[in-house]
Amino acid sequence: MKSSQIRKAFLDFFASKNHHIVASAPLVVKNDPTLMFTNAGMNQFKDIFLGNSPVQFPRIANTQKCLRVSGKHNDLEEVGHDTYHHTMFEMLGNWSFGNYFKKEAIEWAWELLTEVYRLDKDRIFVTVFGGDQGDGLEQDTEAFEYWKAIIHPDRILFSSKKDNFWEMGDTGPCGPCSEIHIDLRSIEQRLAQPGKELVNQDHPLVVEIWNLVFIQFTRLSNGQLKPLPDKHIDTGMGFERLCMALQAKQSNYDTDIFQPYIAKLSEMANIAYGSANMSDVAMRVIADHLRAVSFAIADGEIPGNNKGGYVIRRILRRAIRYGYTFLKFREPFVHQLVPVLVANMGNAFPELVAQQDFVKRVIAEEESTFLRTLATGIQKFENYLTAHSGRGTMDGGFAFELYDTYGFPIDLTQLMAKERCWSVDMEGFELGMEAQKLRSRSAASVETGDWVEVQQAFSDTRFVGYDAHEAEVSLIKYRKVLSKGKSYYQLVLDCTPFYAESGGQVGDRGWLQANDTKIEIVDTQKENNLVVHIAESLPEELPLKFVARIDQVKRNLTENNHTATHLMHAALAKVLGSHVQQKGSLVNEERLRFDFSHFSKVTADEIEQIEQIVNAKIRENIHQEEHRELEMEQAKSMNAVALFGEKYGEKVRVIAFDPQYSTELCGGTHVGATGQIGLFKIVSEGAISAGIRRIEAVTGSAAEEFVNKKAKELEALKSLLKNPTNSVAVLQQLLDQNEMLRKALDQMEKEKARLMVPELLEKAWEVNGINCIVQRLNTSAETAKDLAFELKARMDNLFVVLGYVHDSKPGLAVLISENITKERGFNASEIVKNLAKHIQGGGGGQPFFATAGGKNPDGLDKALAEAKKMFAV
RNA sequence: GGGGAAUUAGCUCAGUUGGCUAGAGCGUUUGGCUGGCAGCCAAGAGGUCAUCGGUUCGAGCCCGAUAUUCUCCA
Incomplete structure (x- = not known):
C-alpha cells in the first residue's frame, strides 16, 4: 500500500x-x-x-x-x-x-x-x-x-x-x-x-x-x-x-x-544510501528537515532570528550542516529537493504546490547565508589555532563565542579540532551556554493566575463590534497575569464591541463603565478563540454588568488603514503580478505595514502606480460590501482572496470594495465607504528577508502631514540652493566641487611643505655625522608631518624636531633616520615625550617618528631649545 | 523579549597597551613583456575607517547614542 x-x-x-x-x-x-x-x-x-x-x-x-x-x-x-x-x-x-x-x-x-x-x-x-x-x-x-x-x-x-x-x-x-x-x-x-x-x-x-x-x-x-x-x-x-x-x-x-529525497540526495552526492553510517544519517536528517522547513515556510514561517522563525532556521541549518560535513556539499543543495517534495505531497497538501517557487527561493537564500557564516567561522577558527599554536586544547569560552556570536555549530568546531588533534574544553562551553539560557529565561517569565469564574454557562464571546461601538455586557471570568514585574488583568465578557487583535489589526482600546466605576481597557487580544480584555487595574468591588465602549477615534483611524491595506493588496497584484502573496500585515491607528512575496525591489514607478490606483479607488467612494456568514465554498466562488497559513472556520466573512476589484476573507473592521480614507501615501519600501518585501503607508491626515513635511523639506533645500530650476543637478555639482576643493587643498598643503624644504635643509647642522634640524613653524600638524617626511626623503642621517602652534595649541614632531635609531639607540617616541613636558602635553609614536601635542603654547620655544641642546655644537 | 558581535578601497578582509602619512589579496586603469590555464613585470587611481556626540595633546582603535547587518538564547 x-x-x-x-x-x-x-x-x-x-x-x-x-x-x-x-x-x-x-x-x-x-x-x-x-x-x-x-x-x-x-x-x-x-x-x-x-x-x-x-x-x-x-x-x-x-x-x-x-x-x-x-x-x-x-x-x-x-x-x-x-x-x-x-x-x-x-x-x-x-x-x-x-x-x-x-x-x-x-x-x-x-x-x-x-x-x-x-x-x-x-x-x-x-x-x-x-x-x-x-x-x-x-x-x-x-x-x-x-x-x-x-x-x-x-x-x-x-x-x-x-x-x-x-x-x-x-x-x-x-x-x-x-x-x-x-x-x-x-x-x-x-x-x-x-x-x-x-x-x-x-x-x-x-x-x-x-x-x-x-x-x-x-x-x-x-x-x-x-x-x-x-x-x-x-x-x-x-x-x-x-x-x-x-x-x-x-x-x-x-x-x-522519505525514500524519494534520499534517492535524490544519494544521486546528488554520489554516495549510495547504506554505504556508510554518517552519510546515511545525513540523508535522513536532510529528508526529514526538508519536509519540516518547506511546510513551515509554505504556512508563512520564514527562517529568522527569533521565535518560530528561529526554530525553522535551526532545523534548516542542521540539514545544511549534515550535508556539508558528511555529504561534502559546498553549494546550496536543500532547495533542489523542493520539487521532489511537491511531487510527493502536493496532492494531499495543495499549499505546497501553490508556494513552491517561494519555498525554494527562501531555502536557497538561507542556505547561502549559512554557508557564508560557516566560511567566516572557519576563518576565526584558523586564526585561533595560529594564535595559540602548541596549546592543544581550545578554550571553551572561545568555542562558545564562535557558536554564540558567529553562529558556528559546536559539533563542527569539535570535528575540525579533532582533525588537527586538538580538543575542545566542553565544560567551559556549557558554562557559557547555561549563563546565556539563564539570562533569557529570567527575562521572559509569565505567571498566570487561575480564572475567577463569575458566571457559568458560557460558550463563546459574541462580537458585536461590527455594528456597535458600545454594548451592555456582563463579566464571565477574569484572572491576574504577572510578566516582567508588571501585572495586569484579563477579562472575559459574554459579548463585546471590542475587536481583538487578529489578522494584523490591533485590538481596540476603551472603557467598561458601571455607575461610578470605570475600568480602562488598554488592549484586546485573542488567546485561541477566547477574547480577553486587558486592564491594568481593577476596582475592589467588581460589578457584574457594564457598558462597554470602545475608543472610537482610534478605531476609525485603524479602519482607514485596514481598508487601505485591502485596496493596496489588490493594487499590488495588478501592478506586480499574481505571485504577490500576503506574508504579514499590521494595521494600527498610525499606519499600515504589509509584507508580501515578491522577488525584486518595487521600483519608484511601480510605487507611484500603486498609489495612483489606491487613491483612485478612494475617490470613487466605494461602499463596503460585507458577507458575514458564508460557506467557504461560496466565498471561493466569489474569488475571495484567502491567505496561506491562516486557519479559517466553517463559516467565513468576506469583505469587498467593488467585488471586481477587492474581495478578501477578513474578520477585521473597515470603513463604510472608501472616501473616508482621504489620501493614501506609501512611506517606505524595503526587503525584510529573502523574497519578501515590506511596504509601509499612511492614510488620511497622517498622509497629509507626511506629504507636507516632505514638501517643506524640499522647499528649504531649494531655497538654500537659491531656487535653481534643476536643483538635483545643482546639488550634484556642488558635491563634486566640494570633493575637488578638498583634494586641491590637500595638494596645496603638501606643496607648501615641499616649498619649505630647501630653507630648512639649509638650517641643518651636523654633529658626529648626524644632520640636525630644529625649527619652529606656523603650520598645521598635518603639514608638519608631511614636511618631516619630505626632509627624510632628501637627507640621510637625519634628526628633525619641528614645533608648531595651530588653533592656539602647540605640537611637536620628531623624526630620526632609521639607521640612526638602530646604530645610536635614539628613540623618537621617548624624546618627544620628554620635550612635550614643556608644553604640558604627552606624545609618542614609533622609534623613527613620533608626535606630541600640548596645552601651553608658551612652552614651545623652551622645548625646541632643549632639543637643540641635545646636539649643541 | 534578553544577550553577543560586526560596519575600514569596487569585493574579501588585516590593522596587536590610543602615536597611521590607514594596509594586503582580488578587481580596475595605463605601459611593457608573453603561444594556451585566474599569464608575467612595473606604475597608478580608488578611503569624511557606518553616522552623531564624548574622553584625550592626539581616536580606525576608548566611552555613549543611532542606523544597518550577522548571531545565540527564550
Missing part, C-alpha cells in the same frame, strides 16, 4: 463512521501564547476541549501536519540518528466531542487496523492506564473490558501515569489513554523474546502507533482533578510509523514517504 492510499483509507474509514473530515490546520500557530507550532492533532480543537468554542461537528477526523523539536521524546539533535524520530510528521486522528466514548474508539481502532489495513493481530499489544495513587485514580477497567472483548488479555498491559495518562499542560483537560503498539520484529526475534516485554522500552521495532485518549477530567492549578460533564475522544496515530508497519519496513525512512 502506498502512503497516499494509507492516508486516504484512514479518512474514508472514519467518514463512513459519520465523521466530518477537516483539513489539516496550518503548521504555524497564531493566537496561542503557549505554542509556536502545531505539535499534536488536537491543537486546532483546543478551544472545544477548553469550552471556549461551541461544538459544530461532534465527530471529526483528519490528518494533521505537526512539528516537534523538543519535548520528552523529541530532541532535534537525535533526529536522523535513529529510524523513527522526526521533526515534522503527520498525525491521523479521530475525535468525539461529547459524543461516542471508549467503546467505539477502541472497536473502530481495532477494525481499521485489522480489517482495513490487515495488520497481523499477533503483532499487536495494547496498554491501559493502571491507576495512580497520587491522583486517587483507579485503573481504567472500562477500557480494559472493551479490549478484553476483542483481544486476548495476555496482550493487554497496565501502564503507569507517565505512559498512560495524557495531559494538555499543567492545567486543563486530561484523562487516561490506551495505546496500541506493534511488534515488527522477525519471527526468530519474536520467539527469542516476547514482544510484551519490549512495549514502551524504546525498541525501534516495537513501537506505539496509535494513542487513544479518553478526556474525562480537567486539572486545576492546585493540582486537583475535576470530572468533566462532557467526555471526549482524542486519538492520534503516527502516519509515518503506520506506513512502516504496512509497507513491512524496518525504518520510517525506508517508506515511500
Whole structure:
C-alpha cells in the first residue's frame, strides 16, 4: 500500500463512521501564547476541549501536519540518528466531542487496523492506564473490558501515569489513554523474546502507533482533578510509523514517504544510501528537515532570528550542516529537493504546490547565508589555532563565542579540532551556554493566575463590534497575569464591541463603565478563540454588568488603514503580478505595514502606480460590501482572496470594495465607504528577508502631514540652493566641487611643505655625522608631518624636531633616520615625550617618528631649545 | 523579549597597551613583456575607517547614542 492510499483509507474509514473530515490546520500557530507550532492533532480543537468554542461537528477526523523539536521524546539533535524520530510528521486522528466514548474508539481502532489495513493481530499489544495513587485514580477497567472483548488479555498491559495518562499542560483537560503498539520484529526475534516485554522500552521495532485518549477530567492549578460533564475522544496515530508497519519496513525512512529525497540526495552526492553510517544519517536528517522547513515556510514561517522563525532556521541549518560535513556539499543543495517534495505531497497538501517557487527561493537564500557564516567561522577558527599554536586544547569560552556570536555549530568546531588533534574544553562551553539560557529565561517569565469564574454557562464571546461601538455586557471570568514585574488583568465578557487583535489589526482600546466605576481597557487580544480584555487595574468591588465602549477615534483611524491595506493588496497584484502573496500585515491607528512575496525591489514607478490606483479607488467612494456568514465554498466562488497559513472556520466573512476589484476573507473592521480614507501615501519600501518585501503607508491626515513635511523639506533645500530650476543637478555639482576643493587643498598643503624644504635643509647642522634640524613653524600638524617626511626623503642621517602652534595649541614632531635609531639607540617616541613636558602635553609614536601635542603654547620655544641642546655644537 | 558581535578601497578582509602619512589579496586603469590555464613585470587611481556626540595633546582603535547587518538564547 502506498502512503497516499494509507492516508486516504484512514479518512474514508472514519467518514463512513459519520465523521466530518477537516483539513489539516496550518503548521504555524497564531493566537496561542503557549505554542509556536502545531505539535499534536488536537491543537486546532483546543478551544472545544477548553469550552471556549461551541461544538459544530461532534465527530471529526483528519490528518494533521505537526512539528516537534523538543519535548520528552523529541530532541532535534537525535533526529536522523535513529529510524523513527522526526521533526515534522503527520498525525491521523479521530475525535468525539461529547459524543461516542471508549467503546467505539477502541472497536473502530481495532477494525481499521485489522480489517482495513490487515495488520497481523499477533503483532499487536495494547496498554491501559493502571491507576495512580497520587491522583486517587483507579485503573481504567472500562477500557480494559472493551479490549478484553476483542483481544486476548495476555496482550493487554497496565501502564503507569507517565505512559498512560495524557495531559494538555499543567492545567486543563486530561484523562487516561490506551495505546496500541506493534511488534515488527522477525519471527526468530519474536520467539527469542516476547514482544510484551519490549512495549514502551524504546525498541525501534516495537513501537506505539496509535494513542487513544479518553478526556474525562480537567486539572486545576492546585493540582486537583475535576470530572468533566462532557467526555471526549482524542486519538492520534503516527502516519509515518503506520506506513512502516504496512509497507513491512524496518525504518520510517525506508517508506515511500522519505525514500524519494534520499534517492535524490544519494544521486546528488554520489554516495549510495547504506554505504556508510554518517552519510546515511545525513540523508535522513536532510529528508526529514526538508519536509519540516518547506511546510513551515509554505504556512508563512520564514527562517529568522527569533521565535518560530528561529526554530525553522535551526532545523534548516542542521540539514545544511549534515550535508556539508558528511555529504561534502559546498553549494546550496536543500532547495533542489523542493520539487521532489511537491511531487510527493502536493496532492494531499495543495499549499505546497501553490508556494513552491517561494519555498525554494527562501531555502536557497538561507542556505547561502549559512554557508557564508560557516566560511567566516572557519576563518576565526584558523586564526585561533595560529594564535595559540602548541596549546592543544581550545578554550571553551572561545568555542562558545564562535557558536554564540558567529553562529558556528559546536559539533563542527569539535570535528575540525579533532582533525588537527586538538580538543575542545566542553565544560567551559556549557558554562557559557547555561549563563546565556539563564539570562533569557529570567527575562521572559509569565505567571498566570487561575480564572475567577463569575458566571457559568458560557460558550463563546459574541462580537458585536461590527455594528456597535458600545454594548451592555456582563463579566464571565477574569484572572491576574504577572510578566516582567508588571501585572495586569484579563477579562472575559459574554459579548463585546471590542475587536481583538487578529489578522494584523490591533485590538481596540476603551472603557467598561458601571455607575461610578470605570475600568480602562488598554488592549484586546485573542488567546485561541477566547477574547480577553486587558486592564491594568481593577476596582475592589467588581460589578457584574457594564457598558462597554470602545475608543472610537482610534478605531476609525485603524479602519482607514485596514481598508487601505485591502485596496493596496489588490493594487499590488495588478501592478506586480499574481505571485504577490500576503506574508504579514499590521494595521494600527498610525499606519499600515504589509509584507508580501515578491522577488525584486518595487521600483519608484511601480510605487507611484500603486498609489495612483489606491487613491483612485478612494475617490470613487466605494461602499463596503460585507458577507458575514458564508460557506467557504461560496466565498471561493466569489474569488475571495484567502491567505496561506491562516486557519479559517466553517463559516467565513468576506469583505469587498467593488467585488471586481477587492474581495478578501477578513474578520477585521473597515470603513463604510472608501472616501473616508482621504489620501493614501506609501512611506517606505524595503526587503525584510529573502523574497519578501515590506511596504509601509499612511492614510488620511497622517498622509497629509507626511506629504507636507516632505514638501517643506524640499522647499528649504531649494531655497538654500537659491531656487535653481534643476536643483538635483545643482546639488550634484556642488558635491563634486566640494570633493575637488578638498583634494586641491590637500595638494596645496603638501606643496607648501615641499616649498619649505630647501630653507630648512639649509638650517641643518651636523654633529658626529648626524644632520640636525630644529625649527619652529606656523603650520598645521598635518603639514608638519608631511614636511618631516619630505626632509627624510632628501637627507640621510637625519634628526628633525619641528614645533608648531595651530588653533592656539602647540605640537611637536620628531623624526630620526632609521639607521640612526638602530646604530645610536635614539628613540623618537621617548624624546618627544620628554620635550612635550614643556608644553604640558604627552606624545609618542614609533622609534623613527613620533608626535606630541600640548596645552601651553608658551612652552614651545623652551622645548625646541632643549632639543637643540641635545646636539649643541 | 534578553544577550553577543560586526560596519575600514569596487569585493574579501588585516590593522596587536590610543602615536597611521590607514594596509594586503582580488578587481580596475595605463605601459611593457608573453603561444594556451585566474599569464608575467612595473606604475597608478580608488578611503569624511557606518553616522552623531564624548574622553584625550592626539581616536580606525576608548566611552555613549543611532542606523544597518550577522548571531545565540527564550
